[in-house]
Amino acid sequence: MHRLRATVSAALLSSTALAVPYAEYILAPSQRDLAPVTVHRANGTVINAAGVTSSGTGGTTFNSVSAVTYDYSKNIGGLVSFAVSSSSDSDQYIGISFTESSVWISPHGSDATQNIGIDETLWFKITGPGNYSVAPLHDRGGFRYLNVYHNTTGNVTLSHLQTYFTAMPHFPDDGIGKYTGYFHSNDEKLNRVWYAGAYTDQLCTIPSTAGNSLVDLDATDPDIPTVWWSNSTLTNGTSAFTDGPKRDKLVWPGDFAISVPGVFLSTDDAITVKLSLQQLFASQNTTTGALPWFAQPIYTFPENSFISFGKEVFSFNYHLFTLLGLNNYWIYTGDDEYLQNNWNRFKLALNYSLSFVDETGLANVTSSFDWLREGMGGHNIEANSILKHTLDVAVTLAYAVNDTAHVATWTNASTAIATAANTLLWDSTASLYKDNETATLHPQDGNVWSIISGLATANRSTAVSSALAARWGPYGAPAPEAGTTVSPFITGFELQAHFLAGAPQRAIDLMRFMWADFMLDDPRMTNSTYIEGYDTSGALHYPAYEDDARISHSHGWSSGPVLALSTFAAGLHVLNKTSWVAHPQPGNLTHVEAGFKVGHGSYAANYSVVAKSARYIFSTPSGTKGSLVLDTPSCDGNVSITGNIGSLGGKKSFKWSKQINSHGSSSKPWNCGVWGPTPSSRSLSAEGTITIDGLTGGNYTVEVTCM
Known part of the structure; x- marks a missing residue:
C-alpha cells in the first residue's frame, strides 16, 4: 500500500473538528484507501467478479482471457494495488487500464494523455501470491473505471483490489472531505453542481511530483498504445494545482482565473495555490517581463517537445491570467508579504502588456496562443477586456503595497481601452462586440469579459447578456471563436457576466441545464467532475485534440459554478x-x-x-x-x-x-x-x-x- 505524508498542520484544519455543513453532498472520500463500488462489465470466464468490490466477499478469479471493468461510482485518482491469493503458475499476467468516461473502456489501453491513440496498459507478471502495486511513476490522477485484464491461459485469483487516493496529498488522510466552505439551496441540481465543482478542483490538486511528462505526445499511429508517465515535478512543495488530474497535469494560469476562487470557497487550500503561482512567476522572462503559457516544471524526464515549446511561446491572455491569479490569492488570504515579494514581477509583466497598446488605445495582439480560440490577433476584444480588468486590479493592488507611482498611467490606459473598444468594436445590430475591427465573429469570451471588466456600459451589458443567452443550444452556451465548441471555461465567466448584468436567472438556468443535466447526468460523464469541453451537438469532441479520448473529464477551469453560487447567488x-x-x-x-x-x-x-x-x-x-x-x-x-x-x-x-x-x-x-x-x-x-x-x-x- 502507498502512503503520502500529510503536511497540513492540525491548526490549519482546526475547523474540521466541528460538523461540516451539508457533508452528505461532499464527493471527496473520507479516507484514502478506496475499493471499487460495482462491476460495470465482465468479459470471459470470471468467477465472483464482485468479490473485490466494497460490498463483495471472497476472491475474484480470472480464467483464461477475461476482464472486469470496475466502477468507483465517481471520478477518483491514485495508485492501484491488488493482492493475489493464488495463480495457476508463475507465468500469468494482469493488466490495468483506466478511463474517466465509459465511452473509452478497453482492456487494451487507457483513455489518452497523448494527442493520438490510447495509453498503454500497465502489465504485472504474477509470479505467485502477494501484493502488486502501480509505481508512483504511473499515478493516474483521473479515472472512474478501472479495467483488470487477464490475457493468458491459466488463472489468477485476486483477494483484494484498491486505489490509494493521491489528490490533496498534503491533507490528512481523514481530512480530504472536511470542507471549510459549503453551499445549499432549494434546488438539488445546484447543490450537486456546487459540490461537483469543488471536487473537480480537489482532483486537480495533485502530488507535485506527479506532473505529466507527455513523453509520446507526438505519436502518430493510433493503433499503437503510447507510453505515459506522471513523473514531472511541478512545484517546490508537496502539492500542485493543475488544469486536470489525467492531463495535462501542468500549472496553467488560464485555469487559475476561474478555479482559484473556488478553491478558497470550498477547501481554503491556500498553500497549493501559493506554490503553483510561485512557479508561474519563477518562469517569468526577467528581461521582457513575459510570463509563461504554463509554468515550467522543475524536473522533467525525458525532455519532450511540448515542454520545450512552452518555454518559448507567449500568450497575451495567459500572461494576464497569472497576474489575476496573484490578485485572487491576495483577496482571500490577505497575504501582503507574498504580494509585496511579487510586486516588481507584477509591474514588469503589466508593463510588457502595455507595450502592445498602439495609437488607438487598444492592445494590438500578435500572439495566437489562448485557450483554444481560432484567431486572436489585432485589437482583440477578449484580450483588451482582460487587460482593462487587470489594469483596474493593478490600481487596487498598488494602494495595498503603497506604490502608487503608476496609478494614473494605469487608470488612463484602462479608460482609453474602454473608449476605443466601444467606438471600434461594438456592433449595435448584433448587440455584441466584434472580435476585432475586421471580423464578423462575435465571440463568447470577449463579450463575457466586456461585462466582467466594466468595459461595457450598463445598457450594453444588459444587451450583451440577452444576446448571449439567445445563442444557447440544448447542451450549453456556444463559443463560436472555437468553432462548434461549448467551453465550460468561458461559460463559467459567462455565469458571472449574467449576474453582473443584473440577469441572475440566466446564470441559474444555464447551470441547471448545462452543468447539472448534461455535464453531470449524461451517462458518458463521470457524474462527479466536469469535462474540459465538448461539441455543440453534445458529441464528446474537442477540436484541440485529434483524439477524443484525450478530453479531460475533470478540469478545474470548468468549476465556475462554485464562484457563481457562493459569491453571486x-x-x-x-x-x-x-x-x-x-x-x-x-x-x-x-x-x-x-x-x-x-x-x-x-x-x-x-x-x-x-x-x-x-x-x-x-x-x-x-x-x-x-x-x-x-x-x-x-x-x-x-x-x-x-x-x-x-x-x-x-x-x-x-x-x-x-x-x-x-x-x-x-x-x-x-x-x-x-x-x-x-x-x-x-x-x-x-x-x-x-x-x-x-x-x-x-x-x-x-x-x-x-x-
Whole structure:
C-alpha cells in the first residue's frame, strides 16, 4: 500500500473538528484507501467478479482471457494495488487500464494523455501470491473505471483490489472531505453542481511530483498504445494545482482565473495555490517581463517537445491570467508579504502588456496562443477586456503595497481601452462586440469579459447578456471563436457576466441545464467532475485534440459554478481581507445559503422567501467593513436591517429601515436589478438597488416585506 505524508498542520484544519455543513453532498472520500463500488462489465470466464468490490466477499478469479471493468461510482485518482491469493503458475499476467468516461473502456489501453491513440496498459507478471502495486511513476490522477485484464491461459485469483487516493496529498488522510466552505439551496441540481465543482478542483490538486511528462505526445499511429508517465515535478512543495488530474497535469494560469476562487470557497487550500503561482512567476522572462503559457516544471524526464515549446511561446491572455491569479490569492488570504515579494514581477509583466497598446488605445495582439480560440490577433476584444480588468486590479493592488507611482498611467490606459473598444468594436445590430475591427465573429469570451471588466456600459451589458443567452443550444452556451465548441471555461465567466448584468436567472438556468443535466447526468460523464469541453451537438469532441479520448473529464477551469453560487447567488463578495460586499442575487431560488472560512475569518449568508417577504441573514468577520447591496423588490413595502456588530464585550446594535416603492411585478417579491456604481450611503439608487455603505463586520438580518 502507498502512503503520502500529510503536511497540513492540525491548526490549519482546526475547523474540521466541528460538523461540516451539508457533508452528505461532499464527493471527496473520507479516507484514502478506496475499493471499487460495482462491476460495470465482465468479459470471459470470471468467477465472483464482485468479490473485490466494497460490498463483495471472497476472491475474484480470472480464467483464461477475461476482464472486469470496475466502477468507483465517481471520478477518483491514485495508485492501484491488488493482492493475489493464488495463480495457476508463475507465468500469468494482469493488466490495468483506466478511463474517466465509459465511452473509452478497453482492456487494451487507457483513455489518452497523448494527442493520438490510447495509453498503454500497465502489465504485472504474477509470479505467485502477494501484493502488486502501480509505481508512483504511473499515478493516474483521473479515472472512474478501472479495467483488470487477464490475457493468458491459466488463472489468477485476486483477494483484494484498491486505489490509494493521491489528490490533496498534503491533507490528512481523514481530512480530504472536511470542507471549510459549503453551499445549499432549494434546488438539488445546484447543490450537486456546487459540490461537483469543488471536487473537480480537489482532483486537480495533485502530488507535485506527479506532473505529466507527455513523453509520446507526438505519436502518430493510433493503433499503437503510447507510453505515459506522471513523473514531472511541478512545484517546490508537496502539492500542485493543475488544469486536470489525467492531463495535462501542468500549472496553467488560464485555469487559475476561474478555479482559484473556488478553491478558497470550498477547501481554503491556500498553500497549493501559493506554490503553483510561485512557479508561474519563477518562469517569468526577467528581461521582457513575459510570463509563461504554463509554468515550467522543475524536473522533467525525458525532455519532450511540448515542454520545450512552452518555454518559448507567449500568450497575451495567459500572461494576464497569472497576474489575476496573484490578485485572487491576495483577496482571500490577505497575504501582503507574498504580494509585496511579487510586486516588481507584477509591474514588469503589466508593463510588457502595455507595450502592445498602439495609437488607438487598444492592445494590438500578435500572439495566437489562448485557450483554444481560432484567431486572436489585432485589437482583440477578449484580450483588451482582460487587460482593462487587470489594469483596474493593478490600481487596487498598488494602494495595498503603497506604490502608487503608476496609478494614473494605469487608470488612463484602462479608460482609453474602454473608449476605443466601444467606438471600434461594438456592433449595435448584433448587440455584441466584434472580435476585432475586421471580423464578423462575435465571440463568447470577449463579450463575457466586456461585462466582467466594466468595459461595457450598463445598457450594453444588459444587451450583451440577452444576446448571449439567445445563442444557447440544448447542451450549453456556444463559443463560436472555437468553432462548434461549448467551453465550460468561458461559460463559467459567462455565469458571472449574467449576474453582473443584473440577469441572475440566466446564470441559474444555464447551470441547471448545462452543468447539472448534461455535464453531470449524461451517462458518458463521470457524474462527479466536469469535462474540459465538448461539441455543440453534445458529441464528446474537442477540436484541440485529434483524439477524443484525450478530453479531460475533470478540469478545474470548468468549476465556475462554485464562484457563481457562493459569491453571486448567495451574495458573499470578498474584496480583500478588510472589505466585502454582500449582494444576494438568488433569481427564482426560494432558499440559498453559503459559507466559507479563509485566513482572515468566516463568511456566511442565508436567503429565504416566505409568501411576500424575504429574509437575508449574513455574517462577516470582525475587523472588516463592507457594503450591503439589495435589488429593490417588485412591490411597495418595507426594508429593515438589524445588526449585531463588534467584538465580544463590545457589541453594538445596528438598525435601519426604509419604505420602498414598487420596482416591477408584484408576483416577484425579490426582483433583480443591476449592480451598478455604488450610490450614496443608505439611499435608493437609480439602478434599482438599495445600498448601505460603511457596515462593520458582524451579523445582520435583512427583512423585505411587501404590502
